[in-house]
Ligand code: ADP
Ligand code: ZN
């Protein structure tokens with residue numbers, strides 16, 4: 079008997095193992111590891127992944143697979159085993175991992191329906207429920223809106239008149255387009271055209287139009303091109319001259335864009351040396367991890383492009399990861415320009431359908447290169463020649479939800495299977511990565527100069543306390559103002575960064591000092607000027623801006639902190655002639671808005687590009703000669719051991735936007751703590767010294783890269799429960815680990831309450847703990863068995879966000 083072992087879509091501890099199902103005879107041979115199936119699970123149908131075919135089972139009575147969802151596996155053998163590895167190393171469920179590896183369209187959609195168990199029960203139903211089942215014994219749960227009726231339905235379910243059933247729907251739908259092509263012979267058509275009356279000349283147009291094409295043409299294109307009515311085509315189909323076809327069509331977000339073909343540039347000496355080193359391994363199919371440490375504008379991307387070119391020539395494929403935020407049209411253009419239609423692009427701006435189509439191009443081997451954000455690391459290529467991670471220090475490469483994986487770890491794992499190199503590129507490598515390169519775990523490659531040997535921009539750090547003392551209360555220092563004005567006169571462009579992290583715009587009463595907090599989370603509400611509302615960024619709670627202080631009744635209640643809108647207004651006051659493009663979450667929330675604003679700036683439609691972190695990276699505008707940072711310190715004050723590193727990275731990245739072409743660049747950094755080493759060293763472009771100093775601090779405080787960190791977060795609506803359980807966990811972990819581990823807890827999390835749940839944590843710092851994973855797994859297992867809304871336990875190994 080053929081048996082399939084299936085991981086079912088029920089993410090829970092008890093179901094986190096393969097279940098055995100009989101393969102009906104008609105599907106033997108079709109069912110293979112890596113395909114999706116529907117299977118019965120308890121009273122319902124669920125989706126699952128076949129992970130193994132076998133002929134033995136420990137269970138006697140097996141249920142059968144209900145249906146097959148794929149003909150070709152959606153997970154290759156390699157990806158299946160990668161999935162299990164990830165499940166182990168991130169302590170998540172196999173089903174969550176497999177789903178994270180695939181485009182959302184392949185995830186099952188369950189529809190809850192209610193069915194009348196037996197005709198005779200109709201009369202017994204509650205009077206308000208009865209009418210619903212008069213015409214059909216099956217209704218969609220989603221159609222029932224009235225909450226009283228919902229209650230009655232629950233009652234009738236309890237009484238055994240109704241039952242809930244789940245149906246699985248596959249969301250993966252290729253898009254088809256109605257096309258036509260010629261069916262009749264040349265002679266038949268000639269005869270037909272000859273006999274056409276004057277009133278039907280449109281038929282002639284259509285036939286001639288189609289004769290000129292070898293492929294079927296979309297009906298809507300014919301209609302648009304020839305300006306004819308739909309009925310004419312229908313008539314021709316009826317007469318047997320044309321035939322209708324449904325042709326699959328990829329939803330292509332770049333359909334209307336032309337990419338100018340580019341050719342490899344003649345490399346600088348530094349680039350040449352770096353490329354040659356990488357190519358040795360590419361050509362020998364040798365696994366290696368390179369850390370490409372290259373200053374901003376040193377031409378890292380050109381090195382990536384030429385490496386990929388070689389991999390493709392060897393008949394291999396390439397994966398390129400870029401941070402979501404820098405997956406701009408500029409970036410896409412560089413890859414599509416070089417490799418044309420061999421490139422698939424995967425990023426979150428695409429619709430579910432578009433992503434699915436891009437993914438299928440990869441699966442069908444119609445493309446050779448994928449450029450995408452984090453999850454593109456799971457591209458189902460089978461012959462990878464190189465994996466590139468640009469801006470490797472970016473935190474967005476770590477997924478903050480199950481499975482909590484880091485794309486770098488996945489890249490290195492896949493590359494070792496495919497025997498190919500990984501390139502990690504950055505102007506400000508993560509401390510951990512640079513330390514690994516120092517130790518020889520990674521191979522360090524450097525690009526120390528900008529491509530045309532342009533000087534790094536000159537950086538001025540302005541002490542904002544001095545500005546205040548000398549009477550300047552505006553948000554622009556005198557220096558920044560003068561330079562802004564100078565650029566306006568010279569018709570050069572400026573990038574202005576508002577370093578906005580954390581909770582910078584809140585409402586405070588000036589009389590009693592009350593700060594308005596979220597009623598459910600211990601965090602201040604953020605002021606949103608556009609809808610005059612206060613919103614909680616953790617739970618989504620929202621309330622109207624109060625007119626008076628809810629505590630003392632004073633009307634001196636006002637908004638503190640700075641938003642981009644505020645900066646724009648201020649700028650308008652001091653430099654009314656400046657044309658400003660503002661980029662923040664508000665102006666870029668609509669699809670395509672991000673790209674539109676950037677291309678306006680590129681085309682010189684504005685003098686100043688003002689924005690938050692999203693403008694700091696990857697942009698390459700030749701006319702930008704000034705970068706201003708309004709508030710360098712904000713990232714410094716986040717209680718996170720990486721805050722200095724993040725500040726240094728941000729300042730370096732944004733400074734790198736200035737003077738990338740012929741014109742020299744300048745930077746003004748405004749700060750209230752200008753003496754801080756991360757600001758000083760960023761202003762000197764001195765990564766090496768920053769690395770040395772920061773390493774000393776990390777060593778002193780026992781943080782990465784000297785120690786690994788694992789974090790266990792316990793949440794509960796009851797404070798005592800959260801503390802109590804965290805206490806137990808801490809004690810347990812101490813008993814399991816060796817003395818070398820530092821187990822800290824229980825302590826309140828940085829945000830001690832979110833959404834009315836108290837949050838406590840146990841932090842473990844360690845170097846080598848053979849028992850760590852099994853102990854963490856035991857905690858998860860133990861609390862999963864009893865878990866409920868009362869208690870959640872989350873484990874994050876190598877956390878990036880310490881909330
Ligand atoms: P990075 O990614 O290191 O910041 P880029 O790859 O964006 O740098 O390169 C900066 C600029 O220099 C780009 O406009 C790029 O087209 C150009 N460039 C890169 N390499 C060369 C080269 N060998 N010759 C001429 N121009 C180059
Ligand atoms: Zn007050």
Ligand code: ZN
Pocket residue numbers: 596597598599614615616617618619832833
């Ligand atoms: Zn909240």
